[in-house]
Amino acid sequence: MSTESSAAPPAEPGPLEGLRILDLSQGVTGPYATKLFADYGAEVTKIEHPGRGDVSRRFGPFPGDEPHRERSGMFLALNTGKRSVTLNLKTASGRAILLRLAERADLAVESFRPGTLERLGIGDPALREANPALSLVRISNFGQDGPYRDFAADDMLAYAMGGVLSITLMEGREPVKLGIYAPLFLAGGVVAAYAFGALTGGRRSGRGERANISLMEVLAGSMDRGGTNLLSAQYTGALGHGIHSAATSSLPSGPYPCKDGYVHINASIRWWDRLCRLLGRPDLIDDPEYVDHLDDPALATKVDALFLPWVLSKTKREAMLEAQAHGLGATAIYTMEDLRSDPHVRGRGYFQSLEHPAAGRLKYFGPPFTLHGTPVQLRPAPLLGEHTVEALGGLGHSREQIVQLRQRNIV
């Protein structure tokens, strides 16, 4: 018996029902931001190039490692709940249709190379004329201006320029990047939050906002050793969070090996008594050999000598559960398989199983937050151009006209 959410229809419309987003972005950052809008009920219309579509249709992973534009795992995950309309923006008719779609949208999101919208003739003046209240969010690696405006980048490079990568390392080694695309998912969440502000500003004033977002800045200012370190560099010339945090704490802090894998632990020095109890050594709670030196990182070797035999005798789940029962922050370092079968996450109904016509039935991560009383049921990602006819029909195009547009490779 599966414990994931059942496919019951939502009790009421999605919280964002009524909002319309025109999504010209592709890849990860923009699509993750618009996915949030879509999953919570906004109508998100994704504009894709005919025949090719979003670049993430080529990212994979693919079943059997066979590339197929409808079976790219990244595309499937990033585009739930959206409509796909194909439009060739290099043609006048394609642009005219885009501007008609813009007339009825609240927000447009784009992630072309800076200057592309202008070159296509669908920049600020054209969008303003089509819909003065439409807000526009522009996402690029380094922003729409400045000397690096036209530089190419990806997740690793934007993270490098943002500064945090330079301290993501173990002593004496080179920096090591995050998991593939992870910085762009973070950026997508940040973009979504500011994009919602831009949208609201446009709705309130009747004059659409223009938001110019640089991935480098988003990653530089994030509060994962980003913005706070940039400020400590000003306050004291040093970094409040330098390299590996184990160097700054005398108690276990970071990943540790255990019987069947690894466990991550963060034991604050305020929790020395809890650690002693966990290790079955209450006699050490007041031992001056330890308590008088807890603020000295050099004590770590001595504490590790107590901690390692304990942690190596536990499975990762045992270590997590026992440490947490003693009030210490610890979590198992999971594989995807561990995660998929975790009783807590499964029990909360986080995973949702969706049927996609080309990719079949797969489990997806659920919505990242829940409005109690308004459950969110994910809908699968669209096939390339799946909603072209519906969208053009909505603009008053006849079936015949649509066939003609298709023959001219405009849709």
Added chain:
Amino acid sequence: MAAQPSAGLPLEGVRVLAQGIVWAGPFGSMILADLGAEVIEIESIQHLNPTRTFYRHISERQREGATGAGLANRDTSEGFWNRYTFFNYAKRAHKSVTLDLHSERGHELFLELVRHSDAFVENNAAGVVGSLGIDWPTLSEVNPQLIMIRFPGFGLSGPYRDFKGFGAAMEALAGHTLIRGYRDSDPSQTPPTYHADPNAGAHMAFALQTALYQRERTGKGRLVELSQSEAVMHHVSHAWMDHELNGRLQEHWGNRHPSMAPYGIFPTAEEPGLEHELLPYVAIAVPGDGAWAALCEALGEPELASDERYADVVSRYRNQDALEPRIEEWTRRHTARELMLLLQGVGVPAAMLNRQTLMHGDPQLRARGFFEPITHPEAGTHLYPGPLARFSEQPLSPVRGPAPTLGQHNHELLRGLLGLSEEEYQRLKADGVIGTVYAEDAT
């Protein structure tokens, strides 16, 4: 909504009470304040706000170490909690009120604030609001239009509900820790990262705007729940889908890429005149054959491009062990900045690993005006990273002010907003219900 020519910032008029702590909470409330919300930090002099400090007093060793690095001028004298980076970065343009929520009067006054507010957002451990008597049933009765966002690490239900952990703990559970890290080391050598924190904060800021939009239509408040560990799972979507589609458990790739080669982080020469504790590196990505040919040209080895061991991406991928040292031999002879400018100029994506102590001089950030000066009454004037989006119609910069000192807005909010008499205000002070200095035994 009717058009209002000068409507102000998008969230102007939205009052948010916040117990947004450590990194996740502050990052979220920073975005809300950037967008114009009036964010009121709910603090107390009895309980240390972990965004300000974990310790009532800072030891000499801590002053010299990482904690001291975050305190303006490493000044650990009384009031140091008003001069700490975590708080002063993210809580800019916030207000601060102190209330002892364990006291009857403090509790009542908090409920009064709730009556006057649109939202209460908090990322305390899951059990805290219940023990303080400020849980959803209580607050929604006081103010049926209230939006309450609760975003602890593991959600409000399930066996891990009361688990502790910072961002790195969320990433471990989400499977991120295991798929990054050095290719030649085991995961106990993987440096911790903490982006689960800003991720949760950003989603909270989005969630609040979602609930506000819904409230426009329904007139009703709402409890919103966010599990930080669930929100960060999306970051491993590539590995998750690989497991779903292929049953494959991905290994950690170090700095390599699943479909590009060469790809990685290479050591470089130091810029003349710079001595720095962190070594210089450049990140290089070669997305296709064109960029590969350009890189070979830049290396001064154009013949490499037609070498059959490296001619196409599959061959390069297979032979990257041999390729990487050749690239490194070259990158070590140039500075990271030179390499970035050279390679970007010929169409090869490359970026220097910016080092945070040097970033105030970064030409791109300077040209865009990313840093802005903020004068804080106790920390002084410094350059702060500005809002993470630039708006042209209703600019978010300059930000509306510095972070508040502890209890700075007690008078404004309690006398002004709630209309307490001066006499009662003074009594609250005398009774320690409010204050501007942490109690000596604050924990």
